[in-house]
Each structure stands twice: as C-alpha cells, then as structure tokens.
Amino acid sequence: MPREEQLELGLDQAHLPALLMAIVHLEGNASVLDDFPRPLYDFFADGRLGGYNDEQQAKIRERAKRAIENYLVSGETLPPPPSADTVRRMMDFVAGADIPAHYVPFMEEELGLSGADAKHPHWEEPKLIARRKDMHVVVVGAGMSGILSAIRLKQAGIAFDVIEKNADVGGTWFENTYPGCRVDNPNHMYSFSFEPNHDWPYHYSTQDVLLAYFRRTADKYDLRKNIRFETQVTEARFDEKTSKWHVKVKDKSGKEEIIVADAVISAVGQLNQPRIPDIKGVETFKGPAFHSAQWRHDIDLKGKNVGVIGTGASAFQFVPEIAPDVRELKVFQRTPPWLGPTPDYHDKVGEGKKWLLEHVPFYGKWYRFWLFWMLTDGIYEFVKTDPTWNGPQNAVSPNNALLREMLSAAIKPQTDDAPWLFDKIIPDYPFGGKRSLRDNGVWVSALKRPNVELVTDPIAEIDAKGVKTKDGRHIDLDVLIYGTGFHASNFLRTFKVIGRGGVELHERWNGDARAYLGMTVPGFPNFFMIYGPNTNIVVNGSIIFFSECSVRYIMGCLRLLAETGNATLEPREEVHDRFNEKVDEANKMMAWGAPQVTSWYKNAKGRVSQNWPFPLVEYWSATLKPNPQDFELRKTG
Ligand SMILES: Cc1cc2nc3c(=O)[nH]c(=O)nc-3n(C[C@H](O)[C@H](O)[C@H](O)COP(=O)(O)OP(=O)(O)OC[C@H]3O[C@@H](n4cnc5c(N)ncnc54)[C@H](O)[C@@H]3O)c2cc1C
Numbered sequence: 001m002p003r004e005e006q007l008e009l010g011l012d013q014a015h016l017p018a019l020l021m022a023i024v025h026l027e028g029n030a031s032v033l034d035d036f037p038r039p040l041y042d043f044f045a046d047g048r049l050g051g052y053n054d055e056q057q058a059k060i061r062e063r064a065k066r067a068i069e070n071y072l073v074s075g076e077t078l079p080p081p082p083s084a085d086t087v088r089r090m091m092d093f094v095a096g097a098d099i100p101a102h103y104v105p106f107m108e109e110e111l112g113l114s115g116a117d118a119k120h121p122h123w124e125e126p127k128l129i130a131r132r133k134d135m136h137v138v139v140v141g142a143g144m145s146g147i148l149s150a151i152r153l154k155q156a157g158i159a160f161d162v163i164e165k166n167a168d169v170g171g172t173w174f175e176n177t178y179p180g181c182r183v184d185n186p187n188h189m190y191s192f193s194f195e196p197n198h199d200w201p202y203h204y205s206t207q208d209v210l211l212a213y214f215r216r217t218a219d220k221y222d223l224r225k226n227i228r229f230e231t232q233v234t235e236a237r238f239d240e241k242t243s244k245w246h247v248k249v250k251d252k253s254g255k256e257e258i259i260v261a262d263a264v265i266s267a268v269g270q271l272n273q274p275r276i277p278d279i280k281g282v283e284t285f286k287g288p289a290f291h292s293a294q295w296r297h298d299i300d301l302k303g304k305n306v307g308v309i310g311t312g313a314s315a316f317q318f319v320p321e322i323a324p325d326v327r328e329l330k331v332f333q334r335t336p337p338w339l340g341p342t343p344d345y346h347d348k349v350g351e352g353k354k355w356l357l358e359h360v361p362f363y364g365k366w367y368r369f370w371l372f373w374m375l376t377d378g379i380y381e382f383v384k385t386d387p388t389w390n391g392p393q394n395a396v397s398p399n400n401a402l403l404r405e406m407l408s409a410a411i412k413p414q415t416d417d418a419p420w421l422f423d424k425i426i427p428d429y430p431f432g433g434k435r436s437l438r439d440n441g442v443w444v445s446a447l448k449r450p451n452v453e454l455v456t457d458p459i460a461e462i463d464a465k466g467v468k469t470k471d472g473r474h475i476d477l478d479v480l481i482y483g484t485g486f487h488a489s490n491f492l493r494t495f496k497v498i499g500r501g502g503v504e505l506h507e508r509w510n511g512d513a514r515a516y517l518g519m520t521v522p523g524f525p526n527f528f529m530i531y532g533p534n535t536n537i538v539v540n541g542s543i544i545f546f547s548e549c550s551v552r553y554i555m556g557c558l559r560l561l562a563e564t565g566n567a568t569l570e571p572r573e574e575v576h577d578r579f580n581e582k583v584d585e586a587n588k589m590m591a592w593g594a595p596q597v598t599s600w601y602k603n604a605k606g607r608v609s610q611n612w613p614f615p616l617v618e619y620w621s622a623t624l625k626p627n628p629q630d631f632e633l634r635k636t637g
Contacts, residue, residue: 001351007068009352010360011061017050017094019064019356021366026067028079030086036060039096044341044410046203047374050096068360078361087113094366095373103377106617110193111369113362117194119548121555123156123562131562132158138247138261139163140233140495142223143171145530145547146267147214148192150223152551158558161259162223163249165232165494169218171269173210178295178314179321181207184438185542188357188364189371192217193548196364198357203344204438236264237498238525243567243636245526262567263526265554266492267547270531270610273487273494277309280461289480292318303327304478307467309459311336315483316437320446329452330475332459332467336425338432339439341410346440376541377615383432383539383591393596396430400591403431414444421447424456432591434599435538488610489513489603491533499524500570512605514580516571516630517622518612519550525568525634526561528554534583535619536610538592538601546612546619553623560626566633575630586613 001009011019017039023032036059039050049057071078082090091107092098099107109118123132135158139149142164153160168174183190187200187209195217201209218224228249234256235248247259274291276282290296292314306326308315311333323329357364386397395401408426415422421444427433437443447454457469466477487493491513497505500523508523515521518535519528530550531543557569587593587608592601601610612619 003072006352006355006359007065009350010356011065011352013350013352014061014064014356014363015048015050015353015367015370016052016057016060017047017096018363018367018370019360020050020060021090021094022356022360022363023060023064023067024082024086024090025078025362026071026360030082030089032063033089033093035063038093041096041374043406046344047370071361081113087111090366091369094370099373102621103617106620107369107373109620110372111365112193113365119152119194119552121152121156121552121559123158123559128559128562129157131565132156135159135262135558135562136161136260137263137265137558138233138236138245138259139265139267140236140247141171141267141269142166142169142218142227142229143174143267143269143272144214144544145269145551146171146265147218147221147223148544148547148551149265149267149530149554150226151217151221152555154221154223154226156555156558160226161261162227163231163233163247163259164227164229167229168211168215169223169227170211170214172271173207173214175272176207176293176295176314177297178292178318180317181314182317183210184313184435186371186375188368189375190542190544192544195220196368198354198364200349202346202348204342204346233495235496235498236527237496238500238527240500243525243634263528263558264497266497266527266529267531268492268494270488270491270536271486273490274482275485275487276482277484279309279459282462284464285462285466285477285480286464287478287480289482291482291484293486299479301326301479305466305476306330306479306481307332307475307477308481308483309467310334310483310485311454312483312485313337313435313437314485315481316443318481318483319452320442323446323449323452327451329449330455330467330477331447331452332455333424334458335429335434336427337434338407338427338436339411339425339443340407340436341440342438343440345438346442372541376545377617379539380615383430385589385591385594387589393594394428394430396432396591396594400430400432407431411439411444414441418444418448421454424454429597430591430594432539433594433597434592434601485600488536488600491609492529497524497527499527512603512607513609514576516576516579517550517553517619518546519553520557520569520571520576520631522571522573522576522632525570526557527570528557530554533609534580534587535612536601537612537616538590541616545616549619549623553626556625557631560628560631560633564628564633565635567636569626569631569633571630572632583613584608587611589613 041047137160139162187205230252237246245261245264274293288299305328307330309332382399457471460468460470466475513533515533518532535546593608603609
C-alpha cells in the first residue's frame, strides 16, 4: 500500500490522545495542548477517540497529517525533545487527569522517552566485573519470569543455568493450549518494557502469538544454550559451610545431578499446577476428563455431551469456542465472574494503527503509557473498602457500589432475550473480589445457545456416567472438562527448598506463604522468588510489570553482595514480619480481602497470600534497589 494511504488509514485508526502527544514531539512545541481540550474517557470504551467531537477529530487528524508528512520529508529528523515540564503536562493531558506527583518518576520510567532500558543492570564498574566471575545463579523455570531473569543475568555478565521442566520456553503460554486462550491485558502493555512489539495482531493476542513472542525473545538474547529443557528441579539445599546452594535436577531419563550455585531464582509461576476439585467420586468418571491447562486435543468434542466445571478465566474463554461443536454443554458454575465490557477483546489491531506504531515517533510510547495509566492504578480506588460503608455486602464502598450498578447495567441488554440468565451471571460479591473478565458478548451468547445450560445447583458428586447435582438431578456426560484453576496458594509446589538449619520452606510456611516484597525469606540466603507471595494483582496491571520490578531488585541484591564482598544476604525477620503485617492490614481493606469473599486469593488459613494490596507505584518504588538495612549480610555461612 502506498505510504499516503497507510498514513490515512493510520490517522483513521489512531488513538487520538496518543496521536496528539506524537504531534508535540513532531512539531517541537506544546501548542497542541492548548489548542485542544484534555480528552474525556468513557469508563467502558477503548478511549481511542478521547471524547472528541467530529470537528475536533478531523482537526487532530489534519494537524497530525501535516506534522507526520513534514517529519517524513525532512528525512525523519526530529526537533529537540520536550522539556521535563512539558512532558509532565503531556502526562496529565493524555491521562485526562492530574497525575499525582509521587507517580511522576514511575510513569516517566514506564513512558521511557529516552529509549533507554531503565532496568538494565549495567554492571560496568571494575569491582563488579571482577566479582561477577565468581557468581553462578540457577533460575528455576523458563516462563516469562525465567526468560526475564536470564536476560538480566546475561546483561550483567553473570553465569547462570535455567532449568525448565517443559520442552520449551513460555510457561503459561506454552502449557495452556485450550481453544480461545488469550491474554486479558492489552498486549501493548503485556510485553516486556524493553521489547515492544508493534506487530501484535490482536489487542489481546492469542496463546500462540504470546508463545511466539517469548520464543522470539529467548532466541534474540540467545538464551537457549543456557536452558536445560525437560529437566525438573526437585530440591534446592543451602550448604552453610560453603554458602552455596545445591540444586538437585532430574532430566527426562531420570538422571539426577547437583548443580552448585551462589544464588537461586525461583521463576516457577503461580498458575501452572492444575487443580482438580475435591468432589466426591471425582476419580470414577469413565469418559475422558481433563483440566483446561492440559487440553486433550486428541478428543473430538463434536457431537458429544460435555460438562465444564468452573466459570473462571479459562472456562470463560473456551466455552464460547466449543459450544457450537458439542451436542450439549452443561456449564457448572459455583460463582459467576464479573464481566468488564471490552468491545475490542477479539478485535485485530488495524493495519493503520500498526503503521503508526512502527513509523510515528513516540506514538507507541504514549499509547502504552495511556494503557498503563488507565488500566492499573486508575481503578484501584474502586476496589478499596470504605470502613464507613454500611450498605449491602455486595459492595465495599460507595464507589464500588456505583461500579456494580454500572457493570450490571452494561450486562443487562445481553440478557433481554433471556431474562432468567441475568441473576445467574451477576455476582453477589463485590467487584474486585475476584479477577474480572473481559466481555465482548460471546460468553452470554454462548450461554444462551439452545444446546448450552448454565447449571447453578451445586455439584453433589461425580460418578461413572456424569454429574449429580445437590437437587438430585443426574446429568449424563461423555466428556468432563475442569476449568477449575490452579494450586495457586501452594507456592513453589514443584520442589523442596531447604535453608539454614535444614528448615524446609514449605514447613516454615505451613500452608501460609509469606516473603519480604514477595521475594526473600529469612533463613533462605540468596534465595529469590519472582511472582512469589503477595505479588499477584486482581484489577490493576500485568504480571510482567511485577516481574520486571522483582528482577531489577534481585539484580540489586546480587550487586549488593558483589559491592560489599559478602557471600549471602537474607531479610531480617523483623523486616519480613513488619512488611507482612502491613500487607495483611491492607489486603483486609480491599474487595478481595473482604470477609464475605471466598476465592483462590485466600489460602487455607483465610489469609490473602496472593495479592499485592497497594497501588503499583508502591511496588515500583519499594523495588528500585534493596535497602542494605533490611538484610543480614554475611561473609560466610
Ligand atoms: C490461562 C492464563 C491466562 C493468564 N492471563 C494473564 C493476563 O492476561 N495477564 C497477566 O498479567 N497474567 C496472566 N496470567 C498469569 C501468567 O501466569 C503470568 O502473566 C506469567 O505468564 C507468569 O510467568 P512466570 O514465568 O512467572 O510463570 P509461568 O508462566 O507459570 O512459568 C513457570 C515455569 O516454571 C516451570 N517450572 C515450574 N516448576 C519447575 C521445576 N520444579 N523445575 C523446572 N521448571 C519448573 C514451568 O514448567 C513453567 O515453564 C495468566 C495465566 C494463565 C494460566
């Protein structure tokens, strides 16, 4: 397509607030911020038009066209960059609100206008270069977090091995191959900050696309030669005499080996140990039965009577995919998910938008910034408990109640032709109690199909032929699919970790995993976790953000060892405890911590062990670098 046409298409598909920011860079002044009002965003729309009327839209496109054409004919030269004050104004402008001052450094880093990779470890001082030769790190897992750790270790020049039980990288995105599997965060944000992809085919890409992205990234950084695939870590044991970790690995032939390391980074994820519910008779079903994360592609569902247990994130994605093929589909629901209107959930990214991302300087940066701001801490206040709230238990604050009303009203039209469904699909728990799902109408459409039934009577038992509900009904089934999630609160379930004094980590935790900043535990020197306890999020943000912050901090801990000449570090018990007390107090004040909410975010002890209860900016600032006062540093032992 000729460039003029691509430009026209791009302008037509542009996110106008991001385009206005690109104009500032292209024109070399901020007059556009005075010529147009700040955008206004509709809570449930994609924000693309920024609330501008037709005339304003036309003017913005016209102005952008001129600026982009000038830039292209000038041989792609740019005027001097905007000043720090102007950037600050631009941030407020594109957010459509004044960004609080304490967010500014955080948001500036996310925006990354300089193009530098802000979290690059930069081990360039001679002392670090000398010390890193003596370091060897084992990373457990080659999912997103393991790849990220490997990249940073490599950039720092530290020797490492990654041990991965699967045959390839990707973790979540390698294992979950169920029909319809896709990411729930917009991809222009669910990607490494230092590896943008202007070519995402969908706003929310499918599993194969994500797997390809992580494979490509592993290849680009040439990581495969450091990864041992189809090998599992079964145990990591700290040797106090040598201050080394002895990591026991087992390959697929059963051969065991010990790798000696100075530090261990666990990147084993939270969501990859499929959970089959403890229902009476669960093992007696005679037909094929499988978990969504272990999809049986060899089983043809066409013309079969299929039962799906669970209506969480995975079932929500695969039910609409399989419904047209099966004979009858019974969807067994315990609690419904909240649905957040997302009209573009399955939409492709237009070619014009891709062209802008690729060719117009800073457009992509501001687009990502906008996504980041709107989809992260922007919603935090709506899921916080107001201690003075004395309204119904289905909300935790006036804001939360308002959101309930707005979301219910948005869902209602979908059930106008099936009014019996409405009450079944509106949760009775507050919004934010569990992860909400992205709705473009396909879920309710699937439930309304004549061959689909949403069964809300609780399951009493499973037998050889199907499922019996508590009201005595027996439902015959050919295939049973579990969309029942993961052993999420059983952290690091796949291997034993033995620290100082022979203490095993799971025994210390006793079913209640805790760590300092989700990463370190007293008595487990130089042992670090990514996506560890209390680093999951319910409504605000992507796990990649957390992993990037965690890995920066872990690299900071290794740097601290190298700089001080110490052999080990571990958090002080009181620092760890104080942190966890703060987390627990804060979690109690969030919708997911409310006493009336039960979910996988709470462990068997009823404590929220999964979630970060503060705004993202607080994780970002807490993990910029380790505070030496928080740790016990030792030369030996
Ligand atoms: C279906 C699904 C959809 C999701 N959607 C989103 C989303 O939209 N947004 C979001 O932010 N997050 C989402 N998540 C969460 C997702 O898990 C994270 O975003 C991210 O992929 C986690 O990466 P990770 O590397 O930390 O863990 P994982 O991807 O789980 O990778 C862990 C790796 O460790 C390996 N491993 C485990 N134990 C061992 C062992 N003992 N020895 C060797 N290897 C081991 C595993 O094989 C795996 O490869 C989703 C999760 C699922 C399951």
